[in-house]
Amino acid sequence: MNEEKLFCxxxxxxxxxxxxxxxxxxxxxxxRTKRFGELQRALPQVTRKILTQQLRELADDxxxxxxxxxxxxxxxxxxxxxxxxxxxxxxxxxxxWGQAHIERDNHGGAKQPDG
Amino acid sequence: MNEEKLFCxxxxxxxxxxxxxxxxxxxxxxxRTKRFGELQRALPQVTRKILTQQLRELADDxxxxxxxxxxxxxxxxxxxxxxxxxxxxxxxxxxxWGQAHIERDNHGGAKQPDG
DNA sequence: CTGTATCCCTATAGATACTG
DNA sequence: CAGTATCTATAGGGATACAG
Numbered sequence: 001m002n003e004e005k006l007f008c009x010x011x012x013x014x015x016x017x018x019x020x021x022x023x024x025x026x027x028x029x030x031x032r033t034k035r036f037g038e039l040q041r042a043l044p045q046v047t048r049k050i051l052t053q054q055l056r057e058l059a060d061d062x063x064x065x066x067x068x069x070x071x072x073x074x075x076x077x078x079x080x081x082x083x084x085x086x087x088x089x090x091x092x093x094x095x096x097w098g099q100a101h102i103e104r105d106n107h108g109g110a111k112q113p114d115g
Numbered sequence: 116m117n118e119e120k121l122f123c124x125x126x127x128x129x130x131x132x133x134x135x136x137x138x139x140x141x142x143x144x145x146x147r148t149k150r151f152g153e154l155q156r157a158l159p160q161v162t163r164k165i166l167t168q169q170l171r172e173l174a175d176d177x178x179x180x181x182x183x184x185x186x187x188x189x190x191x192x193x194x195x196x197x198x199x200x201x202x203x204x205x206x207x208x209x210x211x212w213g214q215a216h217i218e219r220d221n222h223g224g225a226k227q228p229d230g
Numbered sequence: 231c232t233g234t235a236t237c238c239c240t241a242t243a244g245a246t247a248c249t250g
Numbered sequence: 251c252a253g254t255a256t257c258t259a260t261a262g263g264g265a266t267a268c269a270g
Contacts, residue, residue, distance in 0.1 A: 009213030010138040010206055016216065018133055020263065023125040036232055047264060052233060062219070073231040074270085083219075090208050091125055097205055098124030101131065104177070104198075135243070151252055165243060167253060188251040189250085 016061045017087065021046050021054050026080070026091060029064065033079035063087060131176045132202065136161050136169050141195070141206060144179065148194035178202060 017023065021043060028034060028042050040051060055078055058064035063084030069075040132138065136158060143149060143157050155166060170193055173179035178199030184190040 008138055009210040009217060010132075010142075011213070012216050013209040013213035014129070014133055014138070016213075018129055023123055023129070027125075040232095047266090048233065049235090049265090050263060053263085061216070068232095071231095072270090074233080076232060086212065086215075090205075090212055093205050093208060094128040095124045097201065098126070098128035098131075100201075101127050101176070102124060155252090162244060162246090163253065164245090164255090168243085183252095186251095187250085189253080191252060 013090075016058075016063060017091070019054050019057060021050065022058060023091065023094075025051075025054060025058065025064075025078075026084075026087070029078060029080045029084075030088065033067075033077050036076045036078070039078065058084070128205075131173075131178060132206070134169050134172060136165065137173060138206065138209075140166075140169060140173065140179075140193075141199075141202070144193060144195045144199075145203065148182075148192050151191045151193070154193065173199075 017026070024043055025039060028039060034042070036051070036055075039055075040046070040048065043051065046054075055064060055066065059066045059078075063081055065079045065081050065084075067077040067079070069077070132141070139158055140154060143154060149157070151166070151170075154170075155161070155163065158166065161169075170179060170181065174181045174193075178196055180194045180196050180199075182192040182194070184192070
């Protein structure tokens, strides 16, 4: 998100995947290329501006490929790069942990650290 | 770190570990309990207010244990909960990926998506 | 269809001073 | 020692309108 150097690798990784809609975009691009409009329909809550913004950041970080077809009307396709695909297992781990955390919140009632 | 429900598990997990100093705090607590002052000395850039804040959030999420010794002067110890320890492999993955991303930035010169 | 330009709001975090 | 209270700055995200 900003250009300054992040010296902590974890922060660096988080900087790439942190963004309100990036996990969703990522999920929708797993296994398939999608046009801008398709992503928009898949994520109706996101405005064009923000969707563009997040996609550009992902592209700038090299995890997403932006393919512009010089046509009228324009056609732009987005897909995961091979590099971006290396994030899949990580996103998967995060998802698993987050799922457990959510369940913990729910039937946990009061918070009782177990360590 | 707000109270509203996050429906995406990935977002939920990110909410827990996202915070400017949380990865650092986490790293410093791996394998050892530390007092507030120790953490402060380990992370001289963080103000007491922010350090307290981030520790409280981690504790509220159940990944860190806050142990208060009713003494004068006060003594407060922080450690990873068993639950928090389940984040270690995830932080490790993030670190590995982030490291690769940093190296990529450096000797990559121009960004050239490889997918 | 796929964006950009403006303006605005809020969350996060930092500086600084005070406290049990 | 380990905090809290106030004030401020900024970055990320959003509403809305315009454009190639």
